[in-house]
Amino acid sequence: ETGVTQSPTHLIKTRGQQVTLRCSSQSGHNTVSWYQQALGQGPQFIFQYYREEENGRGNFPPRFSGLQFPNYSSELNVNALELDDSALYLCASSHPQDEQYFGPGTRLTVT
Amino acid sequence: AQRVTQPEKLLSVFKGAPVELKCNYSYSGSPELFWYVQYSRQRLQLLLRHISRESIKGFTADLNKGETSFHLKKPFAQEEDSAMYYCAPWGYSGGGADGLTFGKGTHLIIQP
Numbered sequence: 001e002t003g004v005t006q007s008p009t010h011l012i013k014t015r016g017q018q019v020t021l022r023c024s025s026q027s028g029h030n031t032v033s034w035y036q037q038a039l040g041q042g043p044q045f046i047f048q049y050y051r052e053e054e055n056g057r058g059n060f061p062p063r064f065s066g067l068q069f070p071n072y073s074s075e076l077n078v079n080a081l082e083l084d085d086s087a088l089y090l091c092a093s094s095h096p097q098d099e100q101y102f103g104p105g106t107r108l109t110v111t
Numbered sequence: 112a113q114r115v116t117q118p119e120k121l122l123s124v125f126k127g128a129p130v131e132l133k134c135n136y137s138y139s140g141s142p143e144l145f146w147y148v149q150y151s152r153q154r155l156q157l158l159l160r161h162i163s164r165e166s167i168k169g170f171t172a173d174l175n176k177g178e179t180s181f182h183l184k185k186p187f188a189q190e191e192d193s194a195m196y197y198c199a200p201w202g203y204s205g206g207g208a209d210g211l212t213f214g215k216g217t218h219l220i221i222q223p
Contacts, residue, residue, distance in 0.1 A: 035210070035213075042115075042215050043213045044213070045210030099160065100211065
């Protein structure tokens with residue numbers, strides 16, 4: 001059984017740029033959730049995808065968007081990057097309403 | 112708004128001593144309650160969930176709906192329990208899945 005993987009491990013972007021983060025879900029999981037974890041804080045829910053549709057969304061602006069593909073992998077896209085977007089981005093996969101399995105995260109730094 | 116309070120940012124206890132990590136939540140509806148743990152250099156992982164009522168690694172958590180608390184307890188702490196612990200309710204709102212709502216976490220350090 002393959003666990004949740006995320007890429008890249010870390011990256012540096014400039015304010016105003018766009019970024020795409022990727023997540024491969026654990027085998028058999030059809031639900032992917034994304035979280036943002038700022039330094040010293042707990043993860044904050046961004047959104048969740050189930051069978052390629054957005055299934056729920058946290059308090060994040062529309063410049064945070066996502067996709068889920070037929071193989072249940074997922075992307076998180078952030079447009080017009082701001083300095084406050086610097087954080088660890090976590091992806092978690094699961095069956096619906098079941099335990100979420102987290103990936104190692106992508107560390108994004110916006111300068 | 113959904114909110115989780117973990118009042119202790121850092122909790123240090125000696126090996127063999129009892130441990131209690133506090134969690135209070137404010138959540139509309141009837142959420143399911145989880146504790147997640149992150150050991151050093153490892154990814155976030157589930158420690159226990161309320162509905163399973165299992166004791167994992169000696170930890171238990173009591174849900175008190177009246178006080179909206181879900182405190183995590185262990186009678187005898189072990190050095191390998193040193194980690195970051197997050198309380199996280201989960202539920203649905205009118206807009207769909209809410210995702211896990213994490214507290215800021217408690218850093219538990221077990222001293223030898």
